[in-house]
Amino acid sequence: MTAVLSRRSLLAAGGGLLVFVAIPGEPARADDVPLPGSLKGTPLLDAWIRIGPDGVITAFTGKAELGQGLKTALIQVIAEQLDIAPARVTLVTADTARTPNEGFTAGSHSMQDSGTALLNAAAQARLLLVETVATDLGVAAETLTVVDGVVHAPGGATHDYGSLAAKLSLHVRAQPGGGLKDPAAYRVMGTSMPRTDIPAKLTGGAAYVQDMHMPGMLHARAVRQPSAGATLLRVDTDAVARMPGVVKVVRDGSYLAVIAEGEWQAIKAMRTLGASAEWQETATLPVQADAPALIRSLPARDIPVLSWTNPAAPAVKRISARYTRPYQMHGAIGPSCALAVSSDDGVTVWTHTQGVFPLRAALAQLLGLPAEKVRCVHVEGSGCYGHNGADDVAADAALIARAVPGRPVRVQWMREQEHTSEPYGPAMAAEATGALDAEGRIVDWDYGVWSNTHNRRPNVGGLLLQNAALPTPLPVPPPEPIPMPEGGGERNSNPIYALTNARVVSHFVPEMPLRVSAMRALGAYLNVFAIESFMDELAIAAGADPVTFRLRHLTDERGRAVVQAAADSFGWGKPAAREPGHGRGFAFARYKNLGAYCAVALNLSVEHETGRIRLGRVVAAVDSGQPINPDGIRNQIEGAMVQAASWTLYEQVRFDRRHIASTDWSGYPIMRFPAAPESVEVHILPRPGQPFLGTGEAGQGPIAAAIANALHDAVGVRLRDLPLSSERVKAAIGV
């Protein structure tokens, strides 16, 4: 009997679920049909759902809660498909010892990957449970109903999941599309269930890795290299070793850290240690103001994104523009933190990484251990918005814990360390040329984007921050682009509009003047800012209303619906009387041209004396496919827009030729409450039964362009270099 057949018989034992159609000479193989979401890589149902004989339901996801409400949404999916109360689900998240390997929690993929896997796994588990009763009773499965984990038969007999689970194996392969509920019958999915994590966060519960305490736990702090590639020449470790509470000073090449009994003792010892350290440094950084131009000029590998050639009317007007973004930081409010304990058996690390499995591989290399000796357990941290210091602080904890075997070590970065050591969102440049015909239609489009990689997430030891400080560094792999259709720097460089002639090229720049990696929305932030600013410029050149102009070039029906919904909710067709210094702007994108649709309309005013932009009413429309938790979607879109409004108005990493100068919030200002928009509304276009499209990164690009477009509408100047700071606005309006 082959493996396939044995799985079939297992499934048959579970209730005769599968019907195989025999094709002569072509044995049916369920394995050949692609499974949805992360079931592809992890097809066995009990990797996702387990039901104990006591009825306890445990679900597993390889994705991590990043503070976006993922756990609540996944619990809703499981509860809906299993027909149980959400409170009965215990959800275990990313843990190399317990959960499926779902790679990184990134790119608005969690609902598509893990949500889809759990949706199908839960539905099939329910089907197997119901089929078990149907087979036992000799009745059709359709005659049975399930209420909160209890199967009710027509005669009144009941069977709870716990007792049924004892008779049934979920160690079976998932099947494509089996057992899913009709979306019209949803009672939990599609409702705004309150987030399960919020009560603890509002009452001082232990909610974060930063809050973990273990018996015998020590506190440690690293002394970072003051600049990239700095070499430690001398340091007085003896004086620090005698300080109160200090347990040990760790030095390995240029890697330097201190362990103490108390956290404040560790911080004071870190400062003393840092003050006594002498470093050899070199000037490795470019001139800050020139960074996007530098990226534009460095050697690049040209990657064609698209080329469309069709007959078109002659061009009567042609315009060109160039857009840039600076280096920007994730800037978590809570500096990165990790705990580790080292023993002869290996190392366990509690971490807020976005990828426990890749981090395990990287840490194993850095520590010189086999991967199975390293366990990474995800524990929620402060919101990360991409690849920040989470992985690197885990490496600190693991490296330092080796010096005190058996004792848990907690490391949290200082604010300055988070600001200066996290990998930044890359500086980028984009150039667009467009031509209009006499009817005001775009007849030609040429677009190029220049960027470093957007992915230096550590899956090998050489990519961890500490590698460069260690005496024998591991090899550092060369940077690679993320291929389309998702793309890195080229993400969303392909316009969604139906253009007759277009060429788009991604210029991938391998040389990285600053350490960079994934920051929320990746290249989509600049590309959508550029494309949607340029659409506004073309609309003005064509003498057309910006919304009408977009709809003129948009054939995607769901896209058109989102644009229309945002325009209608805002009242775009009924503009208010014009006031000096006041303007309105519109922008739209579909994230990656694969994910959620988001359109934004807003108004703002410009303070003439200072150049300061005041955001007024912000209205968004979004289509994320089947909504799981509408309030969660609204929260994500609000957050994406407010956060990216902060990027757009204020943010750029400052540095001199040697050091990062943005060492704290005064050197890297972000939005504070008085500058928040007057109001934000998010309108969801529900698409029941449609695939999950993700939400977290749909709003960043559109808000940036909508602000730039409204600024132009308000004061008649077009700013194409981010951020749209008050200094730049003031200079442009000539105050």
Next chain:
Amino acid sequence: MIKLTVNGQEHAVDAEPDTPLLYVLRNDLGLNGAKFGCGLGQCGACTVIVDGAAVFSCLTPIALLPGRQVTTIEGLGTEDAPGPVQRAFMTEQAAQCGYCIAGMVMRAQALLAHTPDPSEQEIRDGLNPNLCRCGTHMRILAAVRRAASSLRAAAPTKAAAQ
């Protein structure tokens, strides 16, 4: 030993006198609510109330605190019996990652104690010291407005009861 009064309870703490209150709350008293954000008084994640005023616990050495009343978010209520400000934040689902939220609640609590009927501008200015990176600003503002009106609605009853 330094004597601290936190949420109405006295504690004798064995820590160096320059130790900021934040570390004593988190590591000695097991109170997780106040968070380390910057250690510089720039973000407000560590905000607690001392004698009615919102302070940065990361900048407040414990040597200054004997004889003063410290209140942390744990002193406002529990998951089952949240205080009015906590309840308003729950109702508005005013958190994303939530790391800043305990500090926001404490800042709002102190604000509303002094200014029970704040204007929109007073709320925004009052929250100015506290940073949120997830962009939850609009919900936090809504939660503070909701808390203000629920506290005002409860106030006459409380006065009558007293």
